[in-house]
Amino acid sequence: xxxxxxxxxxxxxxxxxxxxxxxxxxxxxxxxxxxxxxxxxxxxxxxxxxxxxxxxxxxxxxxxxxxxxxxxxxxxxxxxxxxxxxxxxxxxxxxxxxxxxxxxxxxxxxxxxxxxxxxxxxxxxxxxxxxxxxxxxxxxxxxxxxxxxxxxxxxxxxxxxxxxxxxxxxxxxxxxxxxxxxxxxxxxxxxxxxxxxxxxxxxxxxxxxxxxxxxxxxxxxxxxxxxxxxxxxxxxxxxxxxxxxxxxxxxxxxxxxxxxxxxxxxxxxxxxxxxxxxxxxxxxxxxxxxxxxxxxxxxxxxxxxxxxxxxxxxxxxxxxxxxxxxxxxxxxxxxxxxxxxxxxxxxxxxxxxxxxxxxxxxxxxxxxxxxxxxxxxxxxxxxxxxxxxxxxxxxxxxxxxxxxxxxxxxxxxxxxxxxxxx
Numbered sequence: 001x002x003x004x005x006x007x008x009x010x011x012x013x014x015x016x017x018x019x020x021x022x023x024x025x026x027x028x029x030x031x032x033x034x035x036x037x038x039x040x041x042x043x044x045x046x047x048x049x050x051x052x053x054x055x056x057x058x059x060x061x062x063x064x065x066x067x068x069x070x071x072x073x074x075x076x077x078x079x080x081x082x083x084x085x086x087x088x089x090x091x092x093x094x095x096x097x098x099x100x101x102x103x104x105x106x107x108x109x110x111x112x113x114x115x116x117x118x119x120x121x122x123x124x125x126x127x128x129x130x131x132x133x134x135x136x137x138x139x140x141x142x143x144x145x146x147x148x149x150x151x152x153x154x155x156x157x158x159x160x161x162x163x164x165x166x167x168x169x170x171x172x173x174x175x176x177x178x179x180x181x182x183x184x185x186x187x188x189x190x191x192x193x194x195x196x197x198x199x200x201x202x203x204x205x206x207x208x209x210x211x212x213x214x215x216x217x218x219x220x221x222x223x224x225x226x227x228x229x230x231x232x233x234x235x236x237x238x239x240x241x242x243x244x245x246x247x248x249x250x251x252x253x254x255x256x257x258x259x260x261x262x263x264x265x266x267x268x269x270x271x272x273x274x275x276x277x278x279x280x281x282x283x284x285x286x287x288x289x290x291x292x293x294x295x296x297x298x299x300x301x302x303x304x305x306x307x308x309x310x311x312x313x314x315x316x317x318x319x320x321x322x323x324x325x326x327x328x329x330x331x332x333x334x335x336x337x338x339x340x341x342x343x344x345x346x347x348x349x350x351x352x353x354x355x356x357x358x359x360x361x362x363x364x365x366x367x368x369x370x371x372x373x374x375x376x377x378x379x380x381x382x383x384x385x386x387x388x389x390x391x392x393x394x395x396x397x398x399x400x401x402x403x404x405x406x407x408x409x410x411x412x413x414x415x416x417x418x419x420x421x422x
Contacts, residue, residue, distance in 0.1 A: 174208030
């Protein structure tokens with residue numbers, strides 16, 4: 001019987017983006033005549049994980065600190081869960097995040113069954129694909145592999161991307177607005193967001209408006225409501241701070257469309273096949289973490305400094321917000337084909353190909369398109385074994401010389417997982 005373990009110890013959005021890997025493992029277990037998929041998550045997400053992935057056996061770990069947590073109870077929970085995992089004989093263990101707890105858990109298993117991050121000969125190690133991902137981070141504009149696909153390709157035969165999330169179609173519940181994510185610089189202020197909400201409410205002929213966010217965003221919700229037309233505000237259900245994770249799923253799953261920055265709510269909408277209109281700015285780059293599946297749209301800020309490093313201070317005055325406040329953007333958002341887009345802004349439509357999720361240019365300019373296509377062809381040949389034309393092969397050699405190192409194939413012993421992948 002096939003038995004798989006996935007360690008996903010990050011936050012809400014990452015848990016949702018693990019769907020391609022988990023669904024692929026479920027399909028493998030079924031094809032083998034029966035099997036088990038185990039999923040270890042932070043205890044705050046255990047209930048949601050069970051709801052999103054009912055086929056998985058969910059294990060709860062204290063991966064993140066929180067107010068009011070008892071240290072002794074935290075240690076006992078970790079010991080109990082680790083004991084449960086150590087007692088199982090897994091055919092494959094996927095550790096998707098680098099953390100002290102994740103490394104401690106992986107140390108319980110033989111390195112030859114592990115993918116992703118792991119312990120090998122007492123040292124931290126990672127798959128060739130993850131080593132490559134860290135190198136391409138130096139040129140994020142010229143690369144383009146969705147995070148969900150990075151994790152999925154840690155498996156040798158991932159589920160086809162088009163089978164991951166439903167095609168996005170309106171669900172009848174009106175327009176939703178996710179006010180902000182954990183990274184404030186990725187979000188739009190109420191002053192900028194209000195005209196966007198008015199425009200999409202009218203364009204979609206919505207009859208209801210739902211505001212979603214944490215209690216910390218209640219002030220932004222009130223500010224937004226004051227800036228909306230009275231007829232729109234009158235049909236608004238402000239649910240900021242009033243939903244737990246299960247309630248958030250219920251609220252999102254029935255919407256016609258979700259307006260959102262790069263948030264966990266956006267990934268939930270894609271999970272349920274709810275169309276999203278996403279605004280990506282600052283460190284958010286749609287080719288890395290855009291909504292997964294067919295039928296979503298992303299308005300991407302393309303200032304020369306984008307995507308930036310969220311942890312570094314912005315010395316550009318957050319110019320990536322300016323296109324979203326331009327009147328020309330409102331006309332384009334309303335559907336006018338004649339409206340000129342503001343500079344440094346592009347519209348992408350989400351789709352899937354043989355490699356994974358892809359954002360295709362619909363309006364504006366994409367200066368990094370050629371470089372990103374070369375990079376995806378480079379990965380396609382290595383991950384899928386696809387043949388290359390002579391011109392593509394030449395570009396692939398240039399990328400290989402720049403991105404690969406001799407230690408990727410020379411030093412690893414034959415039994416090391418991932419040796420010979422490239």
